[in-house]
Structures are given as structure tokens and as C-alpha cells.
Amino acid sequence: MFRFLILVNLISIPVSCQTTEDASIFIHEIGTSQSWQQDTTEQPLIELGTDTAATHVWQQETTEQPLLELGTNTDATHSWQGQTTDEILVERNFTSTATTTTTAAATSSTCPPSITPDMLEAAKREIIDSIYLAISRQVTDRLEAIEERLSALSCSSSSVSPLPPIQLAWQIYENLQIKLNGWLLVFDQPYSHRTRTEDLNQIAGICRNDVLVAASFNKTISVAAVGPAKILTLNTTWNRPEQFGQVYWYRTNGKSFGFSPLSTIRQTSGDNEDLSSSLRLSWILDQNTGGYRAGATRLLTNDSIWRKMIYCN
Structure with a gap:
């Protein structure tokens, strides 16, 4: 309507110079045009009803219909978006849950938290004990089988008497070839060994009866002498041996230890x-x-x- 009035004003400027009759005709036409526009504008109101309230209702319904439709679509859109978002979250949660489950399963299969070092140690001891028990049973079975076979032989161990111990006098022996039954080897060192009085004292604590002192070459006793165990703890003065049986013994600390067939010795260090x-x-x-x-x-x-x-007897 505002644009129409501006157009009327613009048209009225050039026609102002016309006659009054033309102006009245023009004004009448304008009025007629306005009347037509008003009729056209109000026509839907007449069709919907004569009541102005009905007209407002129709306008309100016409105006709100798109809003209702838009609102419905908006709600639907929001609902769809919500569903889509929920589905994405569900998928992410499922993927995260699956990953967590896989990781937990892998961790559980690698080293379950319920297994402790003490449990592993106990299992190891149980396995070792089982192995020892199995070996012990096998050894016991074998020994029993051997015992049965030996008992079945005509010449069993009970019928064989041990050899009697060899009795040796207190004297010097050269190239001794007999087996030393009943004698225990308690000291065996090369001649390069740095022998000390402490070594002899320890041996004296083992030997209670006689002792045999020897020099061996290629597993053959070249020279040896037998005497009481006390010869290992002697403390003789320089070049003054002590006699036991047919042998002269000496042990001078810081010098030497040994024997001689005669009382004459010369201890520069050794004899x-x-x-x-x-x-x-x-x-x-x-x-x-x-x-x-x-x-x-x-x-x-x-x-x-x-x-x-x-050797000790």
C-alpha cells in the first residue's frame, strides 16, 4: 500500500496542470482502484466468514500451519539426528567395548593378575618334587631288581668275606707293591705343593692309629714309612729326629718334615x-x-x- 501511494503521488505531479474535471476523474479512478484493492484484500475474509474473529483465526491458522509443519519437521529432524547420534555412540561404545574386551583378553592370556610369583614358585616346586619322586621310584625299582638278581646268584655278597686290613710294621718300605687294604688315603698333592704344618695337623685330627707317609711316581709308591699318628704333630729341633720303631722322624716348623733310616740328618731346609x-x-x-x-x-x-x-690305618 505504501508503494501504491508513492506511485499515485508521482503520477499526480504531471497531471496537476490538467483541468479540474480531469483531476476529479483521476481521483475517482484512484478511489475506484482503492476500493477494488480493498475488495480484493477482504475477499478471503468474506469467504471464510463475516466475523472478524474468524478472519483472525483463519489468518492464525494459515500463519501457524507452516510453523506447525516446520516444527514437526524440526522435531523429526532433531529426532533423526538424535537417533543417528545415538547409533554412532552405540557403535563407538561397541567398538570401544570390543577393543577393551580384546585387550583384556590378551592381557589375561599373557599374565592373569590372579597368578602371583608365590604361586609360580609353588608350582615349580611341585613339578620338581614330582620329577624327584618319579626318579626315586625308578631308581628304587632298579635297585630292587638288581638285588633280586644278586640274591639268585650262587655267589652272593654274603658269601664273600672282605679282605683283612694289611698290617705294616714301623719301618721303611721301598717300591711298595701290595694293595693297602684297610688304609685310607687322606692327603694327595704334587711335590710342587707348598705344604704347611697346618696341613699335617688337620691330617693328625683324622688319623687315630698308624700312618703311612709315601712318595709316589706314576701311581707306584717309590718309598714309604709307617709310624704312629703322633709323628704328624712332632716339634723336633733342628737336625734332631725322633725314633719310632726302625724309623727316625722329624717335623721342624719352618724347615722340613720327613724320615730317615739313620739318626743323622742335615736340614739345610730339606734333608x-x-x-x-x-x-x-x-x-x-x-x-x-x-x-x-x-x-x-x-x-x-x-x-x-x-x-x-x-694314608691312615
């Missing part, structure tokens, strides 16, 4: 008396060297073939 005699034995004591003499063989300081040996 250097009668260098050709095969019946003398001398070991260096408490010094940073080994040796020294086995019969006529001397200077055995670093020798590893000749061996020093002591």
Missing part, C-alpha cells in the same frame, strides 16, 4: 744327608716353595709328577 740313599724322604714346610726329596731324587720344587701321599 741333604746321604744324597744317594733311596730310603730318605723330605718335604719343605712353611715356605713359599714345594719339594724337596723322594729317595735319591731331589730338587722336586716344581715337580707335578711326583706326589706326596699320606
Whole structure:
């Protein structure tokens, strides 16, 4: 309507110079046009009803219909979006749950938290005990089988008497070939061994009866002598041996230990008396060297073939 009035004003400017009659005609036409427009505008109101309230109702319904439709569509849109979002969240939750389950399953299969080091240690001990028990049973069965076979033999162990111990006098033996039944080897070192009085004291604590002191070469006793166990704890003065049976024994701390068939010895360190005699034995004591003499063989300081040996009866 505002645009129409502006157009009327613009048209009225050039016609202002016309006659009054033309102006009245023009005004009449304008009025007629306005009347027509008003009729046209109000026509829907007449069709819907003569009541102005009905007209407002129709306008309100006409105006709100798109809003209702839009609202419905908006709600539907929001509902669809919500459903879509929920579905995405469900899928994500499912994927996360599946991943967590897979990770938990992998962790559980690798090292279940319910297994502790103490449980593993207990299982290991149980397995070891089972193995020992199985081995023990097998060994026991084998031994029982062997015992049965031995008992079935005509010559069983009960019919074989042990060999009697060898009795040796207190004397010097050369190239001793007999088996030393009843004698226990308690000291076996090469001649290069740095022998000390403490070694002899320890052996004396083991031996209660007689002892056999020997020099061995290639597993053969070259020279040996037998005497009481107290010869291992002697404390003789320099070049003054003590006699037991047919043997002269000496143990001088810081010098040497050994025996001789005669009372005459020369302890420079080891016995250097009668260098050709095969019946003398001398070991260096408490010094940073080994040796020294086995019969006529001397200077055995670093020798590893000749061996020093002591047996207990």
C-alpha cells in the first residue's frame, strides 16, 4: 500500500496542470482502484466468514500451519539426528567395548593378575618334587631288581668275606707293591705343593692309629714309612729326629718334615744327608716353595709328577 501511494503521488505531479474535471476523474479512478484493492484484500475474509474473529483465526491458522509443519519437521529432524547420534555412540561404545574386551583378553592370556610369583614358585616346586619322586621310584625299582638278581646268584655278597686290613710294621718300605687294604688315603698333592704344618695337623685330627707317609711316581709308591699318628704333630729341633720303631722322624716348623733310616740328618731346609740313599724322604714346610726329596731324587720344587701321599690305618 505504501508503494501504491508513492506511485499515485508521482503520477499526480504531471497531471496537476490538467483541468479540474480531469483531476476529479483521476481521483475517482484512484478511489475506484482503492476500493477494488480493498475488495480484493477482504475477499478471503468474506469467504471464510463475516466475523472478524474468524478472519483472525483463519489468518492464525494459515500463519501457524507452516510453523506447525516446520516444527514437526524440526522435531523429526532433531529426532533423526538424535537417533543417528545415538547409533554412532552405540557403535563407538561397541567398538570401544570390543577393543577393551580384546585387550583384556590378551592381557589375561599373557599374565592373569590372579597368578602371583608365590604361586609360580609353588608350582615349580611341585613339578620338581614330582620329577624327584618319579626318579626315586625308578631308581628304587632298579635297585630292587638288581638285588633280586644278586640274591639268585650262587655267589652272593654274603658269601664273600672282605679282605683283612694289611698290617705294616714301623719301618721303611721301598717300591711298595701290595694293595693297602684297610688304609685310607687322606692327603694327595704334587711335590710342587707348598705344604704347611697346618696341613699335617688337620691330617693328625683324622688319623687315630698308624700312618703311612709315601712318595709316589706314576701311581707306584717309590718309598714309604709307617709310624704312629703322633709323628704328624712332632716339634723336633733342628737336625734332631725322633725314633719310632726302625724309623727316625722329624717335623721342624719352618724347615722340613720327613724320615730317615739313620739318626743323622742335615736340614739345610730339606734333608741333604746321604744324597744317594733311596730310603730318605723330605718335604719343605712353611715356605713359599714345594719339594724337596723322594729317595735319591731331589730338587722336586716344581715337580707335578711326583706326589706326596699320606694314608691312615
